[in-house]
Amino acid sequence: MAEATRLILLVEDDPDHELLTIRALKKSNIANEVRVARDGEEAIASLFGPDAVRPQLVLLDLKLPKVEGLEVLRRIREDDTTRMLPVVVLTSSDEERDVVRSYKLGVNSYIRKPVNFTDFAEATRQLGMYWLVLNECPPMS
Known part of the structure; x- marks a missing residue:
């Protein structure tokens, strides 16, 4: 079993957004x-x-090839070793159903990607600052 690290897992298929x-x-x-x-x-x-x-944190896009982001989130939440892992959906989707489904599956936060770089x-x-500095994560088993 892997040790918890200060690593960020960025799940993103768009090279520009990455x-x-x-x-x-x-x-x-x-x-x-x-x-x-x-x-x-x-x-x-x-x-x-x-x-x-x-x-320490997963930044998850929803619109992904091979396996969609909501399925990745479902897999994270159904496994005892990753259930409490902080997951933030960071997506360009503005569909209400994606927001609702993400929260039903246990996402910690849903953020729409702003269009311009400054924002x-x-x-x-x-x-x-919030997820990596201020937030206290539960210990990973």
Whole structure:
């Protein structure tokens, strides 16, 4: 079983959004290592495969190839080893049903990606400050 780390698992299939997120985290002085899964299958393998990681935070896009983000979230919440892992949906989806389904599946927070970089960087800074500095995470089993 993997040890909990200060790692951020970024689940994002859009290379531009990946770069913007990493850039915004660095600009906000969030020094955590960021591991990227570029589809839902990679995310599941990162969390449950032979080289599984236990990140401090999962930033999860919903619209993913292979396995959609909501299915990744469902898998995280149904497993005892990851059930309490903080998961923040960070998506461009503005569909109410995605918000509702995410919360029904146990997401900790749902954030729509702002369109311009300045707003995106500020949202990422606040997200990082809260989830990586202020929030007290439960111990991972």
